[in-house]
Amino acid sequence: MPKIDGYLTKEKILNVAEKLFSEVGYDAASISTISKLAGINKATIYFHFKNKQSVLHELFFNMIEQMENRLLPVEESGLNLKDKLRKEIDFLREKKDIISILLMESIKTNTRDDSLFQIAYSEIYNKKSRLTELANSKKNLFLAHEFFTGFIPILNFVVLEDKYRNFFKLDEESVIDNFIDVIIKSHYNTHII
Amino acid sequence: MPKIDGYLTKEKILNVAEKLFSEVGYDAASISTISKLAGINKATIYFHFKNKQSVLHELFFNMIEQMENRLLPVEESGLNLKDKLRKEIDFLREKKDIISILLMESIKTNTRDDSLFQIAYSEIYNKKSRLTELANSKKNLFLAHEFFTGFIPILNFVVLEDKYRNFFKLDEESVIDNFIDVIIKSHYNTHII
Amino acid sequence: MPKIDGYLTKEKILNVAEKLFSEVGYDAASISTISKLAGINKATIYFHFKNKQSVLHELFFNMIEQMENRLLPVEESGLNLKDKLRKEIDFLREKKDIISILLMESIKTNTRDDSLFQIAYSEIYNKKSRLTELANSKKNLFLAHEFFTGFIPILNFVVLEDKYRNFFKLDEESVIDNFIDVIIKSHYNTHII
Amino acid sequence: MPKIDGYLTKEKILNVAEKLFSEVGYDAASISTISKLAGINKATIYFHFKNKQSVLHELFFNMIEQMENRLLPVEESGLNLKDKLRKEIDFLREKKDIISILLMESIKTNTRDDSLFQIAYSEIYNKKSRLTELANSKKNLFLAHEFFTGFIPILNFVVLEDKYRNFFKLDEESVIDNFIDVIIKSHYNTHII
DNA sequence: CATGAATGAGATTTCATTCAT
DNA sequence: GATGAATGAAATCTCATTCAT
Numbered sequence: 001m002p003k004i005d006g007y008l009t010k011e012k013i014l015n016v017a018e019k020l021f022s023e024v025g026y027d028a029a030s031i032s033t034i035s036k037l038a039g040i041n042k043a044t045i046y047f048h049f050k051n052k053q054s055v056l057h058e059l060f061f062n063m064i065e066q067m068e069n070r071l072l073p074v075e076e077s078g079l080n081l082k083d084k085l086r087k088e089i090d091f092l093r094e095k096k097d098i099i100s101i102l103l104m105e106s107i108k109t110n111t112r113d114d115s116l117f118q119i120a121y122s123e124i125y126n127k128k129s130r131l132t133e134l135a136n137s138k139k140n141l142f143l144a145h146e147f148f149t150g151f152i153p154i155l156n157f158v159v160l161e162d163k164y165r166n167f168f169k170l171d172e173e174s175v176i177d178n179f180i181d182v183i184i185k186s187h188y189n190t191h192i193i
Numbered sequence: 194m195p196k197i198d199g200y201l202t203k204e205k206i207l208n209v210a211e212k213l214f215s216e217v218g219y220d221a222a223s224i225s226t227i228s229k230l231a232g233i234n235k236a237t238i239y240f241h242f243k244n245k246q247s248v249l250h251e252l253f254f255n256m257i258e259q260m261e262n263r264l265l266p267v268e269e270s271g272l273n274l275k276d277k278l279r280k281e282i283d284f285l286r287e288k289k290d291i292i293s294i295l296l297m298e299s300i301k302t303n304t305r306d307d308s309l310f311q312i313a314y315s316e317i318y319n320k321k322s323r324l325t326e327l328a329n330s331k332k333n334l335f336l337a338h339e340f341f342t343g344f345i346p347i348l349n350f351v352v353l354e355d356k357y358r359n360f361f362k363l364d365e366e367s368v369i370d371n372f373i374d375v376i377i378k379s380h381y382n383t384h385i386i
Numbered sequence: 387m388p389k390i391d392g393y394l395t396k397e398k399i400l401n402v403a404e405k406l407f408s409e410v411g412y413d414a415a416s417i418s419t420i421s422k423l424a425g426i427n428k429a430t431i432y433f434h435f436k437n438k439q440s441v442l443h444e445l446f447f448n449m450i451e452q453m454e455n456r457l458l459p460v461e462e463s464g465l466n467l468k469d470k471l472r473k474e475i476d477f478l479r480e481k482k483d484i485i486s487i488l489l490m491e492s493i494k495t496n497t498r499d500d501s502l503f504q505i506a507y508s509e510i511y512n513k514k515s516r517l518t519e520l521a522n523s524k525k526n527l528f529l530a531h532e533f534f535t536g537f538i539p540i541l542n543f544v545v546l547e548d549k550y551r552n553f554f555k556l557d558e559e560s561v562i563d564n565f566i567d568v569i570i571k572s573h574y575n576t577h578i579i
Numbered sequence: 580m581p582k583i584d585g586y587l588t589k590e591k592i593l594n595v596a597e598k599l600f601s602e603v604g605y606d607a608a609s610i611s612t613i614s615k616l617a618g619i620n621k622a623t624i625y626f627h628f629k630n631k632q633s634v635l636h637e638l639f640f641n642m643i644e645q646m647e648n649r650l651l652p653v654e655e656s657g658l659n660l661k662d663k664l665r666k667e668i669d670f671l672r673e674k675k676d677i678i679s680i681l682l683m684e685s686i687k688t689n690t691r692d693d694s695l696f697q698i699a700y701s702e703i704y705n706k707k708s709r710l711t712e713l714a715n716s717k718k719n720l721f722l723a724h725e726f727f728t729g730f731i732p733i734l735n736f737v738v739l740e741d742k743y744r745n746f747f748k749l750d751e752e753s754v755i756d757n758f759i760d761v762i763i764k765s766h767y768n769t770h771i772i
Numbered sequence: 773c774a775t776g777a778a779t780g781a782g783a784t785t786t787c788a789t790t791c792a793t
Numbered sequence: 794g795a796t797g798a799a800t801g802a803a804a805t806c807t808c809a810t811t812c813a814t
Contacts, residue, residue, distance in 0.1 A: 408687075408688050409687065409688040409689040410606075410687060410688075410689050411604060411605075411606055411683070411687050412604075412606075413603075413604055413606035413607040414606040483688075486686050486687070486688065489682075489686050490604070490683045490686050490687070492739065492742065493679050493682050493683050493738055493739070494601075494602065494603060494604050494679070494683070495601050495602040495603075495676075495679065496602040496603050500742065500746050503742065503743070503746040503747075507746075526747075526749060526753060526754075526757055527757050527760060527761065529747060529757075530754070530757040530758050530760070530761045531761040531764075531765065533743065534732045534735065534736055534758055534761060534762065535728065535732055535761055535762065535765040535766070538731065538732055538735045538739075539727045539728055539731055539732055542727065542731045542735070543727055545686050546685065546686070546731075549685065549693065549696065550696070550726065553693050553696040553700075554696075554719075554722060556719060560719060561719075561723070564719055564720050564722075564723040565723050565727055567720060567723070568720065568723045568724040568727060568728055569727065569728065571724075571769050572724065572728040572765040572766055572769045573728070573765055575769070576764050576765045576768070576769065
């Protein structure tokens with residue numbers, strides 16, 4: 001391995017780790033395997049990262065940052081809701097791996113990591129900046145609506161799409177089309193504000 | 194029949210494993226820890242189970258069986274939708290641990306386990322037995338509706354409830370009440386059939 | 387390896403560890419090497435001991451216990467001082483390994499282990515039970531005398547004897563004889579009480 | 580000439596290493612830690628030193644050189660024994676770290692390093708140059724006296740002083756005063772020649 | 773002179789699993 | 794049914810050392 005560009009090595013590690021974590025879960029993914037897949041020495045991972053946890057943290061941190069800084073396609077002009085949603089879902093599909101990890105880690109009872117909620121927070125408050133003006137009771141209802149009938153179904157769709165399709169023997173296009181139809185009818189058409 | 198804390202040893206193992214798996218995930222939970230928490234010898238676990246995997250399988254199997262055989266409160270007479278839902282959610286809350294495990298394992302890309310979908314299938318087909326009579330296109334739309342706007346949000350609510358409440362600093366009763374309100378409006382009131 | 391008598395295995399580990407620690411120091415002695423020398427599997431050490439530190443602790447603990455419970459030959463009747471001392475030194479020579487470890491570990495500035503002082507305490511107070519009756523100023527002088535001109539020289543003799551002999555090209559018997567002569571003249575003949 | 584905190588880099592490395600070695604022992608002190616404490620890059624250490632061992636060797640070499648070249652305060656005129664001893668001990672106290680390392684390394688059975696004895700040799704022969712004139716039997720007795728009842732207790736005092744004081748809950752001044760008293764009575768007043 | 777990046781070897785420790793009793 | 798003892802494999806992480814820049 002050329003001792004040239006530490007930045008590239010670090011990127012490589014993060015990419016490989018993201019993929020592997022999503023495939024087998026954080027705990028079942030070993031540093032050994034990551035190093036082999038990245039084509040580098042095990043110890044090199046510890047040159048770039050304090051420990052295994054910090055690889056995960058950096059993945060989460062990068063994800064949170066990206067989500068906070070992006071322009072929401074929902075707010076883009078000139079597109080109808082269906083097309084906007086399709087664009088958003090395609091965007092998230094590219095992030096399927098890190099979303100899988102995020103969901104898995106959030107579910108563990110013992111975790112103190114709240115990256116999932118941080119992302120949800122920024123997504124939801126991005127969308128409706130007037131949210132803060134609402135009365136508390138309404139605000140919490142709105143939050144529940146956004147989180148449990150919008151955010152969660154969409155992330156789960158991205159993550160479970162393939163298995164859903166395989167189990168129920170459906171074809172690819174109909175699955176995404178159907179999902180967009182039902183999420184519009186159930187979530188977007190029933191918005192409170 | 195030797196018992197530990199009133200449970201048969203095998204049941205004790207299953208209970209402890211279920212709790213630990215949900216806390217730290219299947220991979221981070223060791224047979225050693227399970228045996229210590231159950232107050233038995235490590236080797237005893239291997240008397241009752243072929244290996245670690247089969248402890249998980251038995252948990253999943255039991256869960257699937259229970260879900261298939263239960264009477265859906267939704268179909269019970271005399272209760273309005275809100276109360277029925279509340280009953281159903283309370284039932285699922287008691288199964289929070291196994292549901293957590295189920296969700297975590299389903300998300301792993303590499304898993305071939307489809308217990309989550311088996312349960313979804315039986316839940317959804319239980320509810321609407323006439324589903325099979327529908328035309329294919331309608332059927333798939335219905336399936337997407339049930340799975341992604343009903344089943345998934347409800348399971349995720351059960352599993353994420355506490356963390357959601359803590360992160361957004363909400364009080365317990367309002368969280369469940371709000372969830373029931375929004376799931377009714379988004380899922381139940383928008384049923385296709 | 388026969389899975390028969392865990393007690394023997396533990397003893398074997400302690401013996402091997404004691405020897406190796408004294409040869410190369412605690413930190414340079416690896417669990418791997420210990421296991422190989424003991425003819426057992428590395429993991430077996432962790433069945434009998436919590437971790438590497440606890441192997442050291444158990445060695446120290448055993449040493450402290452032995453020292454506290456032994457009858458001091460110095461108090462034995464019928465022997466003159468020279469013979470008593472010779473007996474005592476021969477007793478300590480058999481414990482050369484653990485004494486080496488004890489001294490090395492005591493010297494480390496960062497150590498919080500005070501096994502050396504615990505042993506010194508019990509040795510010194512054993513010898514002169516009337517010590518407690520002394521006035522404080524005398525007591526401390528007595529302590530300094532016992533510790534720095536008796537205990538420390540003797541332990542260091544046991545530990546450095548061979549190297550001292552080799553460096554100065556002396557023969558074995560003259561070294562021990564000379565040491566006994568000088569320790570009697572300097573320490574025992576100058577006792578305060 | 581690049582300096583760190585006013586020291587040349589090499590000196591800085593030696594100072595940091597000396598301190599760390601004395602705190603945790605040679606083996607537990609890593610080049611990594613030394614470089615961090617010195618505020619330099621790990622590789623820089625390998626520019627100034629062949630390897631880790633040679634850092635230790637240079638520390639020992641410097642110490643030996645210093646000890647060989649110093650004027651012994653014991654021989655200074657105008658001071659009584661007590662004051663001379665106090666001066667000597669204060670001199671050695673400043674070398675506490677390197678003395679700790681020296682002692683620890685000397686105790687290891689496997690070590691072939693004899694720096695401790697080299698220093699002892701030059702100290703003892705410095706003091707009494709007419710030593711060589713003595714008959715062999717007397718010489719060896721004298722050597723044993725100097726080494727085991729003078730040199731060793733003094734070095735051990737310097738190294739164990741703090742721990743001795745803490746364990747027996749003594750105050751600083753009384754400890755050094757008492758030590759000087761007892762070493763005079765036991766060692767200096769019992770000189771053979 | 774000094775550094776960032778890398779590595780092979782090996783450290784401690786834990787894993788799932790086995791087996792004689 | 795249950796256990797103490799053991800193990801091979803693999804986990805995470807650290808080590809001393811190297812080298813291109």
